[in-house]
Amino acid sequence: MATGDDILIVLPTYNEVDNVCDLIRLILKVDSRIEVLVVDDSSPDGTAAAVEELKTDEPRVHLLVRPGKLGLGTAYLAGFRFGLDKGCSIVFTMDCDFSHNPSYLPEMIGRLGDSDMVVGSRYVPGGGIENWPWYRLVLSRFANVYARTLLRLKVRDCTAGFRGYRREVLETVDPFSIRSSGYSFLEEMAWKVTRYGFSISEVPIVFEQRKAGSSKIESREIYLAAWTVLRTAFKRHPDPIRKTRQTRKKI
Ligand SMILES: Nc1nc2c(ncn2[C@@H]2O[C@H](COP(=O)(O)OP(=O)(O)OP(=O)(O)O)[C@@H](O)[C@H]2O)c(=O)[nH]1
Ligand SMILES: [Mg+2]
Numbered sequence: 001m002a003t004g005d006d007i008l009i010v011l012p013t014y015n016e017v018d019n020v021c022d023l024i025r026l027i028l029k030v031d032s033r034i035e036v037l038v039v040d041d042s043s044p045d046g047t048a049a050a051v052e053e054l055k056t057d058e059p060r061v062h063l064l065v066r067p068g069k070l071g072l073g074t075a076y077l078a079g080f081r082f083g084l085d086k087g088c089s090i091v092f093t094m095d096c097d098f099s100h101n102p103s104y105l106p107e108m109i110g111r112l113g114d115s116d117m118v119v120g121s122r123y124v125p126g127g128g129i130e131n132w133p134w135y136r137l138v139l140s141r142f143a144n145v146y147a148r149t150l151l152r153l154k155v156r157d158c159t160a161g162f163r164g165y166r167r168e169v170l171e172t173v174d175p176f177s178i179r180s181s182g183y184s185f186l187e188e189m190a191w192k193v194t195r196y197g198f199s200i201s202e203v204p205i206v207f208e209q210r211k212a213g214s215s216k217i218e219s220r221e222i223y224l225a226a227w228t229v230l231r232t233a234f235k236r237h238p239d240p241i242r243k244t245r246q247t248r249k250k251i
Contacts, residue, residue: 007034007109008088010079011096012072017045018212019097021054027094027102028060031109037062037082038096039075072161073178073185080170092164097210100162104205108164116169116198119155119190120162126204127157143225147187150233155200158190159183162205169198183217184225188232 009027013020024036040048040063048065055061064078076093083091090112094100104120111118121127123144129137140159147158163186173192180188193200 005033006086006088007031007090007092008079008083008086009034009036009092009094009105010076010083011036011038011094012075012079013038013040013043013047013096014069014216015043015045015047016096016213017043017047017050019210020047021050023096023098023102024051024054024058024061027105028058030102030105034105035060035062035086035088037064037079039064039066039078041066041069041075071181072183073181076185076189077176077178080165080175084167084170089167090164091167091170093161095161095210097213099207099210101205101208104162104203108162108203111201111203112164112166114199115201116166117193117200118164119157119160119200119202120205121155121157121160121202122205122207123156124202124204127202127206128204129207131209132207139222143222146226147190147229150229151187151191151194153190153194155190155194156202158187161186165193169193169196172196173198180224180228183221184228187225187229191232 011020011023020038027036028034038051038061040051042048042065048063051061051063055063062082064082066078079093080091090109092105100120108118108120122129143159144157147153173196175189175192178185178188178192190200
């Protein structure tokens with residue numbers, strides 16, 4: 001049973017068999033409070049079977065297998081649900097391809113001592129991206145400027161999937177009402193967290209090219225994300241709930 005100090009790391013996976021076990025081992029070494037949940041969408045490459053085997057002698061690893069490729073957004077939601085039900089005080093999301101280096105986790109966990117959400121950010125001083133082709137750099141920059149401007153967000157990297165949330169954030173902002181299935185989930189979530197008056201801090205990270213396997217990003221997702229941001233920007237919504245700052249529990 002959770003102690004209330006547990007930290008859950010959610011790893012959504014689709015065909016990550018060559019990354020998943022090595023990455024989990026690295027993550028578990030970072031902090032003894034960490035547990036890992038893999039949300040796998042019945043990857044044809046046998047990702048789930050590899051995690052199942054690792055699980056047998058590693059009680060801090062959990063696996064949720066879904067019946068088919070249901071998208072990144074709903075995989076995050078399944079992870080949030082699991083973390084909340086388990087009583088975790090912090091829930092992180094990370095890509096399962098070594099683009100998000102677990103060595104940043106201690107600093108990110110520390111930041112949740114004085115902020116409600118933390119982002120592993122490519123777009124603050126000290127952050128960056130290694131080995132991306134120019135068109136992906138341009139696309140990512142554009143997506144950020146577009147979302148930040150339309151949604152009036154202060155966070156510099158609002159499309160980053162390397163994030164940590166304090167449980168109160170997940171309990172308050174109702175992420176489960178987000179309908180975006182793919183990458184625009186991240187922008188909509190950043191918008192919700194901001195609207196509710198929660199604080200967001202950014203830790204600079206260098207985003208590395210995936211170690212093995214191939215990208216699952218589809219061009220359809222890009223258009224869908226642009227549309228979702230536009231729709232969100234013009235959505236009628238209630239006044240934001242200004243959170244009163246509480247004394248935080250030490251992390
Ligand atoms: N469960 C689940 N995981 C997914 C799905 N789509 C992507 N993922 C996982 O989400 C993470 C991010 O996806 P990537 O394909 O790495 O996307 P990306 O990081 O934007 O692209 P690259 O930089 O090229 O790797 C990876 O761990 C994927 O395995 C999905 O539909 N379901
Ligand atoms: Mg990736």
